[in-house]
Amino acid sequence: MQRRLIMHVDMDAFYASIEQRDRKELRGKPVIIGGLSGRGVVATASYEARRFGVHAAMSMREAHVRCPQGVFLSPRLAYYRRISQEIRTIFYEYSPVVEPLALDEAFLDISGMERQYPQVYTLARSIKERILRQTGLEASAGIGANKFLAKVASDLEKPNGLVVVPEGKEAAFLAPLPIRRLWGVGNVTAQALARAGFFFIGQVAQASVEDLQQVVGKQAHYLQLLANGKDARPVVATRAMQSIGQEHTYEEDLATERAIDENLRKLAYETAYRLRQQGVEGRTITLKIRFASFRTITRSFTAPMQEIYREADVYRISRRLYEKTARQEPIRLLGLTVRHLRRRYEQPSLFDEDTASQEKLAKTIDAVQRRFGKQALMKGLFWDSSQS
Numbered sequence: 001m002q003r004r005l006i007m008h009v010d011m012d013a014f015y016a017s018i019e020q021r022d023r024k025e026l027r028g029k030p031v032i033i034g035g036l037s038g039r040g041v042v043a044t045a046s047y048e049a050r051r052f053g054v055h056a057a058m059s060m061r062e063a064h065v066r067c068p069q070g071v072f073l074s075p076r077l078a079y080y081r082r083i084s085q086e087i088r089t090i091f092y093e094y095s096p097v098v099e100p101l102a103l104d105e106a107f108l109d110i111s112g113m114e115r116q117y118p119q120v121y122t123l124a125r126s127i128k129e130r131i132l133r134q135t136g137l138e139a140s141a142g143i144g145a146n147k148f149l150a151k152v153a154s155d156l157e158k159p160n161g162l163v164v165v166p167e168g169k170e171a172a173f174l175a176p177l178p179i180r181r182l183w184g185v186g187n188v189t190a191q192a193l194a195r196a197g198f199f200f201i202g203q204v205a206q207a208s209v210e211d212l213q214q215v216v217g218k219q220a221h222y223l224q225l226l227a228n229g230k231d232a233r234p235v236v237a238t239r240a241m242q243s244i245g246q247e248h249t250y251e252e253d254l255a256t257e258r259a260i261d262e263n264l265r266k267l268a269y270e271t272a273y274r275l276r277q278q279g280v281e282g283r284t285i286t287l288k289i290r291f292a293s294f295r296t297i298t299r300s301f302t303a304p305m306q307e308i309y310r311e312a313d314v315y316r317i318s319r320r321l322y323e324k325t326a327r328q329e330p331i332r333l334l335g336l337t338v339r340h341l342r343r344r345y346e347q348p349s350l351f352d353e354d355t356a357s358q359e360k361l362a363k364t365i366d367a368v369q370r371r372f373g374k375q376a377l378m379k380g381l382f383w384d385s386s387q388s
Contacts, residue, residue: 003167005120005143006235007095007108008150009127011087012138012159014104015075016046018083021136030054030070032063039249039332043075047159059294083135090130094123099235107147109235121164128162145170146231152181170229175202182226189216201227244278245286246270247335253292255330264322267336268315275314281307281344285314287321288335296333299324308338 011017015033020026030049034042040060052067063070084103091098097109110123117123124141131139142153144165152174153163165173179185179193179201196215198204204212205227212220225231246267254260275281285308286300299321308314318336 003111004145005110005113006145006147006150007110007124007127008142008147008154009091009106009108009131010140010154010158011104011131012140013044013046013050014084014137015044015080016049017137018076018080019073020046026071030067032060032067032070032072033075034060034063034072035249036060036072036074037249037251039251041249045070083137086135087131087137087139090127090134093130094127097235097237099237107150107235110143121162124162124164128160145229147233147235148183148226148231149173149229151183152177155181165229171202171205171227174227174229175200175205177201179204182223184219184223184226189219192216243337243339243341244271244274244280244282245335245337246274247288247333247337249290249333250331253330253332254334260322260327260331260334261319263334264318264336265315267334268311268318271336271338272309272311272314275309275338275344278341279344280341281309282338282342283307283340284338285317285321286335286337286339287318288333288337289322289325289327289331290333291327292330292332294332297325302340307342307344309344314338 016031019031019033020029028048029046030052031046032042032049032054033044034040038061042054042056042058042060042063044056045054045063049063049067049070052070054063054067054070060072064072080103084100088098088100088106091106091108095108095110095113099107101107110120113120113123117126120143124143128139128141131137138160140154140158140161142150142155142161142163142165144150144153145167149165149170153165154161156163174181177200179198180190182201182204185193192215193199193204198207198215204223207224209220209224212224216223248263248267250263254263284300284302286298288296288298290296301317301321308317314336
C-alpha cells in the first residue's frame with residue numbers, strides 16, 4: 001500500500017513580507033498590515049512587529065500602543081492575490097492535488113513523490129527554494145502522514161522552517177506539544193483540559209475517550225484521534241465554497257435601533273447579492289455581533305427545509321437573531337454569513353406572485369449594476385453611504 005504523504009506550505013508573514021520585499025526601507029522594521037482607521041484590525045504583522053506582541057486580529061489601536069514605532073500599511077489585496085496565484089502555480093508543478101486554504105497557505109498531496117525524491121525533505125526544500133527564487137519570499141513547510149501532522153509541523157520552526165514527521169513516530173512527535181496545538185482546542189477548551197490535568201498532547205493521547213468526554217463532551221473521540229496522529233481527511237483539490245458572508249466594522253459605534261436596523265438591511269442586501277452572483281443558496285445563517293467592549297457573540301438559525309438566498313429572507317432571519325441578543329451596549333461590528341451552500345436551481349412555478357416579482361427586480365438591478373456600476377441603480381438606503 002502506497003505511503004500517504006501530505007505537505008503543508010505556509011508563507012511567512014505573507015502580506016508584510018511582500019511589502020518588505022518591495023520596499024527596501026521597510027526591511028528589518030516592524031511592519032503591520034490592516035485597516036488604518038481607528039476601528040481597523042491587524043491582518044498580519046512582520047516578525048519584527050510580533051516581538052512587541054502584535055498579532056493578527058488585534059485592534060489597530062492596541063497595535064499602535066504596543067508598537068508605536070511600527071510602519072502601518074493598508075493591504076493591497078489584489079496584488080497579494082496575484083503573487084498567491086504565482087506561488088500556487090509552483091505547487092502544481094510538484095503535485096496535481098493542491099488544496100488552497102487562503103492566499104498564504106495550502107496542502108499538497110505528495111504521495112508517491114518519494115520515487116522522484118527518495119528523501120521527502122529534499123522535495124520540501126526544492127519547493128521552498130523555488131518559491132524564494134521566483135518570488136523573493138520565504139515559506140515554512142511541514143510533511144507528515146496526514147493534514148493535521150503536516151500543519152503542526154509547518155508551524156513549529158517558523159519563519160523559514162522545514163519539519164518532517166518521521167513515519168511511525170507520529171505520537172512521539174506530538175506528545176510533548178501543548179494541547180493548544182490540537183485543532184479545535186481554543187481558549188475555553190484549553191482551560192477546561194488544564195483544569196482536568198491535561199497540558200500536553202501526549203496526555204490526551206493516553207486518556208480514555210470516557211475520561212475526555214467528561215471534559216470536552218462530543219469532541220473527545222476527535223481530539224484523541226488527533227492526539228494519536230490520526231487524521232483521515234483527504235486533500236481536496238477543488239474546494240467547494242463553504243460559506244458566503246459580509247461583515248463591517250463601523251467608524252462610529254451603532255447605538256440606536258434605527259442605525260442597527262439600517263445596517264442589518266445593508267448586510268442582508270450585500271449577502272443576498274453575493275449569493276445570487278454565485279448561484280447558490282444556503283440553509284444556515286449566522287449573525288455576528290461585536291460590541292463596543294469587544295465582547296463578540298454569534299447567533300445562528302438553520303432552515304428545516306427552505307433554502308436561504310432572497311434578500312427579504314436574509315434580513316428577516318438576521319433581524320430575528322438580533323432580537324434575541326438583549327443588547328446592552330453599542331455595536332462596533334456586524335457580520336452575516338450563510339453556510340451549508342448548494343447550487344440553486346430556479347423553479348419559477350413554485351413562487352408566489354410577490355416572490356416572483358422580487359426575483360425579477362433583483363435580476364434587473366444586478367444586470368444594470370454589472371453594466372454601469374453599482375452606483376447606477378441602488379436602493380435609497382445605500383445612497384448616503386455611497387456619497388461619503
